[in-house]
Amino acid sequence: MMKRKLIIAVTGLNATDNPGPGIAVIRALRESESFEARIIGLSYETLEPGIYMHWLVDKTYQLPLPSAGVEDLYKRLEQICQTEKIDVLIPNFDSELFNFIRISDWLRRNLKIHTFLPTENQLEERAKHNLADFGSKYNVSVPESEIHHNTISLMNTDFTYPFVVKGKFYDATTVYSREQAVQAFNRIAAKWGTPVIVQKFIHGQEINVTAVGDGDGNTLGYVPMRKQYITDKGKAWSGVSIQDDELEKITRTLMGKTKWRGGLELEIIRTDDATYYLIEINPRFPAWIYFANGCGQNHPELLVNLALGLQVKPLNTYEPGKLFIRYSYDMIVDLKEFEKISTSGEL
Amino acid sequence: MKIRKNLAISDTGFIFDPATGNSFSTNPIGLGILKLLKEEKKQEDIISKMCEEYETDAVTIERDVQEFITLLEKFRLSDHDET
Numbered sequence: 001m002m003k004r005k006l007i008i009a010v011t012g013l014n015a016t017d018n019p020g021p022g023i024a025v026i027r028a029l030r031e032s033e034s035f036e037a038r039i040i041g042l043s044y045e046t047l048e049p050g051i052y053m054h055w056l057v058d059k060t061y062q063l064p065l066p067s068a069g070v071e072d073l074y075k076r077l078e079q080i081c082q083t084e085k086i087d088v089l090i091p092n093f094d095s096e097l098f099n100f101i102r103i104s105d106w107l108r109r110n111l112k113i114h115t116f117l118p119t120e121n122q123l124e125e126r127a128k129h130n131l132a133d134f135g136s137k138y139n140v141s142v143p144e145s146e147i148h149h150n151t152i153s154l155m156n157t158d159f160t161y162p163f164v165v166k167g168k169f170y171d172a173t174t175v176y177s178r179e180q181a182v183q184a185f186n187r188i189a190a191k192w193g194t195p196v197i198v199q200k201f202i203h204g205q206e207i208n209v210t211a212v213g214d215g216d217g218n219t220l221g222y223v224p225m226r227k228q229y230i231t232d233k234g235k236a237w238s239g240v241s242i243q244d245d246e247l248e249k250i251t252r253t254l255m256g257k258t259k260w261r262g263g264l265e266l267e268i269i270r271t272d273d274a275t276y277y278l279i280e281i282n283p284r285f286p287a288w289i290y291f292a293n294g295c296g297q298n299h300p301e302l303l304v305n306l307a308l309g310l311q312v313k314p315l316n317t318y319e320p321g322k323l324f325i326r327y328s329y330d331m332i333v334d335l336k337e338f339e340k341i342s343t344s345g346e347l
Numbered sequence: 348m349k350i351r352k353n354l355a356i357s358d359t360g361f362i363f364d365p366a367t368g369n370s371f372s373t374n375p376i377g378l379g380i381l382k383l384l385k386e387e388k389k390q391e392d393i394i395s396k397m398c399e400e401y402e403t404d405a406v407t408i409e410r411d412v413q414e415f416i417t418l419l420e421k422f423r424l425s426d427h428d429e430t
Contacts, residue, residue: 242366242368
């Protein structure tokens, strides 16, 4: 059977030790059974490894940083579309989502680029600094948290150590003393701005879930994974798929109540007494999303078909007991390639 | 005592708990006990079966089986832990 040919643009090509999901998304798209994809990488920095991974990424274009705003982003995409007829675009960074959501209608109408993104409201209410309200609204346990704009208020916290200091988009550090807390605050605030979130430390097993919602309250894909090896940046370097009925119920209820649209990652702690605390919702695919494909559910493929308005069947089964083990790899890149992306913004 | 039905137990003595993602390994004697537990055999039946199989006194076998069952409970592999 001939597969449909699509041009799909993907961001998050920073396959580093704190990886963006782009490369994992692309690997899943390459294994799609319903279409054959030409992959357009969209990068922000010239050293994002995905730019040079030509066996996965057909062509890369550089985008203006999210801080440049929606107008610059739109103009750049308009320019790219003079060469590439992009069918679907999958943004993979939290920090760029707001811009893409704002221009999504515009992209569809004017450039015929389809997306399948959460709404602006969904993005905002699951934001880290709104997690407490999110927990009460949707009746899900979340750790107590505080919002801090400066170190003076942070030093007056009533939380006992250890606790977790988190950036508004990324980064989380567990701190055990006031000195460590201040140091973490300054580092995170310098990188991601304020507010900085302080969250009570919950002891237990860290479980992550990737899921896809159709925007009407249905969960079309669900794969949970327990982190087995965690890097010093808190990232999963290996994990195992699990089967936990209570976790599945929590996920499906949450997806149903929020009517989540698109892919997401739930970060959950399961305590020894089997209480589940939602510690974070990432409004996009996780960097380990290719693992879901390995367990039998291709979530990026599902998302592309949803973006195109196609009828999709929910993926209801997956294989528990599969492992993923990440590895690092040194690519040898010719200076000419680096020069090209640096000077012309494309490769 | 029963062991959880969803445990994956291989012939090599490798045990995977799909609820937690934890894995364990046991020796052939532990594997034998697990198989009997999976068949829902009572503890005293397991002990007498082990006495037939191994040339050791009943007291030692009873102690070892009890110790192994305590381990299974500790690792939450027993049925009453199932949520």
